[in-house]
Amino acid sequence: MPGAKTLVIVGASYAGVQLAATARELGFEEPITILGDERHAPYQRPPLSKGLLTGKTTVDQLQLRGPDFFTQNRIDLQLGQRAAAVDAGARTVTLADGRTLGYGWLALTTGARCRPFTVPGAELDGVVELRTLDDALRVADAADRTKRACVIGGGFIGLEVASALRTRGVEVTVVEAQPHLLTRSFPPIMSAYVENAHRRRGIELLTGRGVRALHGTNGQVDAVELTDGHSVDCDLVVLGVGVLPNVELAQAAGIAVDNGIVVDAFGRTSAPRVLSAGDVASMALVPVPGGPTRVRLESIQAANDGARAAASAVVGREQPNTAVPWFWSDQFDLKFQMAGLPVHGDEVVTRGDIASDKFSLFYLRDGVLVGAHSVNKPAEHMQSRKLIAARAQPTAAQLADTSFDLKNVPTAAT
Structure with a gap:
């Protein structure tokens, strides 16, 4: 069958490009095809809610790799191509245009999409979601004409957009249905800090309330009606209500799915010679007592680490993904850096003065460092990643003492 030895990658994402690059680095010589359903060449996503909105980053600076990379590495990048079906038994991918590609290995790096927002008025002009480059360009263009914006959803993306718009001089209200911001990611002390930090910088936060409807005049949004009867006047609404993993291809092909495509530490799915990585993958984790056994992480680091592991499976030299998860978020002049996967119930230790906007929170579980959040x-973030990977056991007193050098925490390696 034509293409029967080809590595076909569905999704021109961080994970998809990294998987192709690593496969070549590891000596894979067979053809590689990447299918991307967007018209843009693979690009960086974090600046979409940060630098691109503030003007610090231009569209030209977003490219993941230059055009020469794909040519030099003999990677057939096909843009504007949507995969419609996978036949794992026949090892074929059918495209929306009717073509069928055979594969020797298939990688599903299909990412995620914005969660649907179905309240009345969601179709009004001036209501935008933010996931793709085209979305971000619409927000940036609208911001030039916006006096007041309402961001629905107080997660990381929503807060990044809010801070970027406020930096541009737009009045911003953030509406969050939960009683506090980022309650699934942060303990109460950190949630309270984030709320205070945004309020001090001019953001209006309305927490513990949902959205009942969006209202407009002549088809243009001009107000957000909340469930408590409150109304937020605005001429731009940005939706930050979360994402859903794009699992439909895998599910229809009979591949195991559970809040993402289920993969092992090598990126292997339940179907032979089918891999997955990135935002769509539900990854098996290195076992840590009291911690999750698998997780779907929406971060560049997880995408790249998972892709490298998957590429090692392609060439038959399997290297599991054992990296400590970490990610970051830029909001105003604050750089949040998170490492590990702490859970509610872990002991929380504060290092530094929270009021100074320079501090870290460390998380101990049965005496073992399992996570760190730094501002x-x-x-301290870089050192915490090393300590978490080594399952180090610093004392709470050592972590809290800013005069104590974290490099002196003993690990198994030392």
Whole structure:
């Protein structure tokens, strides 16, 4: 069958491009095809809710790899091509235009999409979601004409957009249905800090309320009606209500799905010679007592680490993904850096003065460091990743003492 030895990658994402690059680095010589359903060449996503909205980043600076990369590495990048079906038994991918591609290995790096927002008025002009480059360009264009914006959803993306718009001089209200911001990611002390930080910088936060409807005049949104009867006047609404993994191809092909495509530590799915990585993948984790056994992470680091592991399976030299998860978020002048996967119930230790906007929170579980959240403390973030990977056991007193050098925490390696 034509293409029967080809590595076909569905999704021109971070994970898709990294998987192709690593496969070549590891010596894979067979053809590689990447299918991307967007018209844009693969691009960076974090700046979409940060630098692109503030003007610090231009569209030209977003490219993941230059055009020469794909040519030099003999990677057939096909843009504007949507995969419609996978036949895992026949090892074929059918495209929306009717073509069928055979594969030797298939990688599903299909990412995620914005969660539907179905309240009345969601179809009004001036209501935008933010996931793709085209979405971000619409928000940036609208911001030039916007006096007041309402961001629905107080997660990381929503808060990044809010801070970027406020930096541009737009009045911003953030509406969050939960009683506090980021309650699934942060303990109460950190949630309270984020709320205070945004309020101090001019953001209006309305928490513990949902959205009943959006209202407009002549087809243009001009107000958000909340469930408590409150109304937010605005001429731009940005939706930050979360994402859903794009699992439909895998599900229809009979591949195991559970809040993402289920993969092992090598990115292997339940179907032979089918891999997955990135935002769509539900990854098996290195076992940590009291922690999750698998997780779907929406971060560049998880995408790249998972893609490298999947590429190692392609060439038959399997290297599991054992990296400590980490990610970051830029909001105003604050750089949040998170490492590990702490859970509610872990002991929380504060290092530094929270009021100074430079501090870290460390998380101990049965005496073992399992997570760290830092604000404007990059060196502590980097050291915490090493300590978490080594399953180090610093004392709470050591972590809290800013005069104690974290490099002196003993690990198994030392």
